[in-house]
Every structure is written in structure tokens, then in C-alpha cells.
Amino acid sequence: MSNAIHLHYDVSGEDFTRAGEASGSVKKRLKALGYDPDAIRRVAIAMYEAEINMVIHADGGFCEVDIYPDRVEILLSDKGPGIPDVEKAMQEGFSTAPDNVRNLGFGAGMGLPNIKKYTDEMRIETTIGVGTNLYLTVRV
Amino acid sequence: MSKYFHSVELDADRCCGCTNCLKRCPTEAIRVHNGKAKILTERCIDCGECIRICPHHAKNATATKPEEIENYKYTVAIPAPSLFGQFKNLDSIDIVLTGLKKVGFDDVFEVSRAAELVSEATRKLIKEDRLNKPIISSACPAVVRLIKIRFPELCNNVMPLFAPIEVAARIAKREAAEKTGLPREDIGVFFITPCPAKVTEIHSPNYTEKSACDGAIAISKIYPALTHAMDHLTEVEPLGNSGLMGIGWATSGGESAAMLGDKYLAADGIENVIRVLEELEDEHIRGVDFIELNACSGGCVGGVLNVENPYVAQARIQNLRKFLPVSLNHLEDGELERMLWENELTYDADIFRLDKDISKAMDMMSQMERIASGLPGLDCGSCGAPTCRALAEDIVRGKAKETDCIFKLKARIQNVYDQLSNI
Numbered sequence: 001m002s003n004a005i006h007l008h009y010d011v012s013g014e015d016f017t018r019a020g021e022a023s024g025s026v027k028k029r030l031k032a033l034g035y036d037p038d039a040i041r042r043v044a045i046a047m048y049e050a051e052i053n054m055v056i057h058a059d060g061g062f063c064e065v066d067i068y069p070d071r072v073e074i075l076l077s078d079k080g081p082g083i084p085d086v087e088k089a090m091q092e093g094f095s096t097a098p099d100n101v102r103n104l105g106f107g108a109g110m111g112l113p114n115i116k117k118y119t120d121e122m123r124i125e126t127t128i129g130v131g132t133n134l135y136l137t138v139r140v
Numbered sequence: 141m142s143k144y145f146h147s148v149e150l151d152a153d154r155c156c157g158c159t160n161c162l163k164r165c166p167t168e169a170i171r172v173h174n175g176k177a178k179i180l181t182e183r184c185i186d187c188g189e190c191i192r193i194c195p196h197h198a199k200n201a202t203a204t205k206p207e208e209i210e211n212y213k214y215t216v217a218i219p220a221p222s223l224f225g226q227f228k229n230l231d232s233i234d235i236v237l238t239g240l241k242k243v244g245f246d247d248v249f250e251v252s253r254a255a256e257l258v259s260e261a262t263r264k265l266i267k268e269d270r271l272n273k274p275i276i277s278s279a280c281p282a283v284v285r286l287i288k289i290r291f292p293e294l295c296n297n298v299m300p301l302f303a304p305i306e307v308a309a310r311i312a313k314r315e316a317a318e319k320t321g322l323p324r325e326d327i328g329v330f331f332i333t334p335c336p337a338k339v340t341e342i343h344s345p346n347y348t349e350k351s352a353c354d355g356a357i358a359i360s361k362i363y364p365a366l367t368h369a370m371d372h373l374t375e376v377e378p379l380g381n382s383g384l385m386g387i388g389w390a391t392s393g394g395e396s397a398a399m400l401g402d403k404y405l406a407a408d409g410i411e412n413v414i415r416v417l418e419e420l421e422d423e424h425i426r427g428v429d430f431i432e433l434n435a436c437s438g439g440c441v442g443g444v445l446n447v448e449n450p451y452v453a454q455a456r457i458q459n460l461r462k463f464l465p466v467s468l469n470h471l472e473d474g475e476l477e478r479m480l481w482e483n484e485l486t487y488d489a490d491i492f493r494l495d496k497d498i499s500k501a502m503d504m505m506s507q508m509e510r511i512a513s514g515l516p517g518l519d520c521g522s523c524g525a526p527t528c529r530a531l532a533e534d535i536v537r538g539k540a541k542e543t544d545c546i547f548k549l550k551a552r553i554q555n556v557y558d559q560l561s562n563i
Contacts (some may be wrong), residue, residue: 004502005502005505020422027418033498033501033502034496035503036493037292038293041421041422053461
């Protein structure tokens with residue numbers, strides 16, 4: 001049994017235009033591994049949404065990715081304000097994104113719902129004023 | 141013969157082994173070994189970027205030689221609309237079409253006529269909701285090939301309609317056979333092409349077993365004889381039968397405009413095309429029904445086998461379109477069904493995959509990550525691979541060694557020197 005491939009990315013909170021770099025890099029690697037195209041797509045979409053969230057709400061953070069033959073496990077970790085009401089944040093259309101972000105076409109309140117839709121497992125650990133850890137698993 | 145036919149070829153005598161093409165290739169399909177560039181045929185999409193960038197003119201496009209038309213009893217030229225942008229002070233496309241007959245073709249049929257049919261067919265398919273949205277145009281063969289090797293999830297979004305060349309070739313051949321009574325093999329239909337990707341497509345099409353087009357002659361090759369003929373015309377025949385819609389396909393945005401809707405996007409230039417495809421794959425692009433992608437900047441007028449600057453050609457095309465009717469070609473009953481692809485577009489997973497066995501592929505990738513982290517990360521190209529990561533991949537695939545990197549080699553030599561000095 002081969003070992004997992006472990007990847008680490010720092011997600012910069014300063015530059016909005018750089019969001020999506022980590023998910024792009026993971027996507028490229030999954031293609032080189034000959035991963036199932038549908039799983040690649042789900043990883044790319046979920047991770048991108050989560051990266052955007054980190055940039056919008058938490059001033060960036062980091063991202064750990066472990067690739068196994070049958071699944072991809074992702075941790076997105078930030079030291080942001082935390083999510084006060086996770087249940088509410090999971091509702092489609094609920095968003096606390098500021099106007100300048102909405103003007104760019106983000107902040108439609110689909111981030112977390114989309115992440116849930118495209119992943120097989122999703123777990124949120126969040127503490128107000130401390131930060132948020134988002135654990136995702138996508139299975140082939 | 142190799143599994144992959146390519147129009148783009150290398151002239152080894154002219155190649156000096158520099159890194160220009162290496163760095164430019166959008167699919168990392170070039171390596172320099174033993175001082176000469178080499179194209180990895182399975183990865184090449186025939187976009188022609190290497191031909192464009194090579195300062196030594198060592199990259200060429202093989203196409204049909206103009207004299208090959210003599211092998212047929214009756215010949216029809218099917219010119220790309222971008223051809224019409226190559227001439228100064230052109231009042232009417234009839235002059236170009238009459239010129240083509242003067243240089244030896246028996247008849248002409250503009251590809252722009254077929255483009256109008258393809259546009260009408262696309263509008264119809266969209267209206268009948270028969271396509272997966274967003275629909276990606278299948279007109280640029282370099283883009284279709286790129287999707288086939290790199291974007292598995294987008295293969296189903298590519299419009300399953302023949303490109304205008306194929307439609308034009310089929311109609312031209314049928315009409316010529318009816319007119320002359322000759323068997324089809326005696327009729328030669330030749331595309332006058334602005335790019336190598338079209339040459340490849342005609343030679344080994346994705347969508348059918350055999351193209352109705354018998355060859356493709358580069359615009360740049362036919363240009364001298366054609367301009368000469370056009371300068372010495374005694375009369376101009378009224379041969380043109382295209383509207384502004386068909387001619388508009390020569391430039392980026394032309395095909396989209398012919399959709400007559402507003403939910404479209406048109407991107408040109410291979411780097412931009414890749415960016416759009418990446419974003420489409422991640423579903424970031426929403427609210428767009430139709431996506432036109434052209435590998436060349438400016439669209440087909442930017443093809444490497446044209447002679448004129450793409451933006452000058454574009455201005456001329458705008459001018460030529462001015463007084464034309466919108467569209468002069470319309471679908472006959474049953475014609476749309478005949479334009480549908482005979483073969484599906486399927487993802488070619490083997491091209492970038494490290495190994496069929498995922499455990500082995502993972503081992504290779506772990507090794508690759510380790511090697512890449514030890515390389516300088518300058519992406520200088522001196523090793524013959526376009527980036528440090530590409531070198532790491534080549535090493536893992538057994539096609540290169542670590543000391544191909546000159547920095548690694550230097551460190552190794554230093555190491556040996558130090559050891560010797562200590563003796």
C-alpha cells in the first residue's frame with residue numbers, strides 16, 4: 001500500500017485574485033494520478049469555495065491535503081472570527097460577505113452548501129474569536 | 141505510422157536547441173535533448189505557438205503542396221474566411237474567389253457559407269434543448285484536442301457538430317459530383333488554411349472516420365500566386381455567397397455573435413482559453429450558455445499560416461462585412477442531422493497520467509514531489525524540460541536524470557572536487 005501524498009498550501013488573505021491557486025494545484029496532481037474525473041471535479045469545486053471563504057471571512061489561513069488512492073482528505077484552517085451559527089451558515093443564500101465582495105460575484109450564500117453538496121464528508125470545528133477548521137473528504 | 145499525426149514539425153537542421161518553444165508550449169509537449177527540440181506527439185495539440193515563437197524558423201507546418209491539386213480531375217477550393225483579410229483595398233470577396241479559380245481550382249465554396257449553416261444548427265439545437273450547457277464551440281481543433289487530453293469533465297460540453305470546414309467540404313464534394321458526373325475520388329476538395337491545427341484535423345478527424353476534405357493548403361503558400369492572379373483579373377465572377385455572419389467567423393466573437401443571444405463568452409489566445417476551461421471545470425463561470433474559444437489571438441485571423449498581422453486582417457474583415465446581408469445560407473430539411481458528429485469526444489486519460497495503476501502513480505508522484513523540492517525552481521529550461529516540475533516528472537518517468545539540471549550538476553562537480561581536495 002502506498003503512502004498518502006501530502007500537500008500543504010498557505011492561503012493568502014491579502015490578495016483575492018490568488019484564491020483558487022491551491023485547488024488548481026491539487027486538480028493538476030489528481031489528473032496526473034489518473035483520478036476519477038468526477039472526484040477531481042468535486043475536490044476542485046469544494047476546495048475552491050472553501051479557499052474563497054477563507055479569503056473573504058478569515059484573512060487567509062492554510063490548507064492540508066492528503067491524497068489516498070480511494071479518497072482525498074482536506075483540512076482548511078484559519079484564525080478568523082469563527083462562525084457564530086453554523087446551522088444558519090449552511091442555509092442556501094445566507095451570507096455575511098461584505099458588499100465589495102458581492103460586487104465581484106461572490107457572497108451568494110452558496111459557499112458552505114456547495115461544499116457540502118460536493119463532498120462525501122464535511123465537519124466544521126469553529127470557535128468564536130479563535131478560528132475555524134473545515135475537514136472535507138471526497139471519495140472516488 | 142505514429143498513432144498521432146501532427147502538422148507541426150521540426151526542421152532539425154535549423155533548430156539550435158534554444159528554449160523559446162520549450163517555454164511557450166501550452167501543453168509542455170516539447171523537450172530539448174542533445175541540442176535539438178523534440179515534440180512529444182501525444183501531447184501536441186497543433187496550436188502552432190512554437191511555429192510563431194521560433195526565431196530560427198525551425199518549426200513548420202506540413203500541409204498540402206499547391207501542385208498536389210493536379211492529382212484530381214476536378215478541384216474545389218474551400219477558403220477560410222480569414223483569407224479575405226489578407227489583402228489590401230479589397231472591395232469584394234469575389235476578387236479573391238475568382239483569383240482562386242485563376243490559380244488552378246475549377247470551383248470555389250466559401251467555408252463561411254458552411255459557418256452560417258453551423259450557426260443556424262447551433263441555434264436550433266439550443267432552442268430544442270439538445271445540448272449540455274454551457275456549450276463549448278467545436279470549431280477550433282486545437283481547443284477540442286486540448287479538452288480531449290486535459291479536461292475530462294468538459295468533453296460532454298463540446299458541441300457535437302462538424303466544424304464549418306467539414307460541412308463545406310461535404311457540400312462542395314456533393315455539388316461537384318452532381319455537376320460533373322465524376323466519381324467522388326476524382327474530385328479534390330482543398331481547404332485554404334490559416335493554421336496547422338486544421339491540417340491535423342482533416343488528416344485525422346475526431347468526429348468521423350474520414351474527412352471529406354482532401355487536403356489543406358497554407359494561406360501563406362498560395363498567397364504569392366493568388367495575389368498575382370488577383371492583380372491580373374480581366375473580369376470578376378460573382379462567386380461569393382456569404383453573409384456578414386459567416387465572414388465574421390474569421391475573428392474572435394464572430395461565432396458567438398451569430399448565436400443571436402447575449403449569454404455568450406468569447407476567449408482567444410491559448411493562455412486565455414486554458415484559463416476559461418479551468419474556470420469552467422470548477423464551475424466558476426455561470427450564466428453563460430455558449431462559449432467560443434479560439435487558440436489564436438484574435439481568432440482565426442491570428443493563425444500562424446496567415447501572412448497579415450491579425451489585427452489588420454480583423455479591421456479589413458470588418459470593412460468587408462459592412463454591406464453584406466446578415467446570412468445567405470440556410471439549413472435544408474434533414475441537413476442538421478447530417479452535421480452531427482459520428483463519434484463522441486472521449487477523454488484521453490493516458491496523456492498526462494503517470495501510470496494506469498494508481499498506487500504506482502502515487503509512488504511516482506511522491507518521488508516527483510521529493511525531486512522537485514530539491515531542484516532550484518528557476519524553470520530556466522537548461523535541462524531541456526520546460527519547468528523544474530516537468531524535469532522531476534521526466535526523471536520519474538525514466539526519461540531524464542537529476543544531473544540534467546545544470547545546478548545539480550554544478551553541485552555534484554563541486555562535491556567531487558571537494559572530496560579530491562581532501563585526499
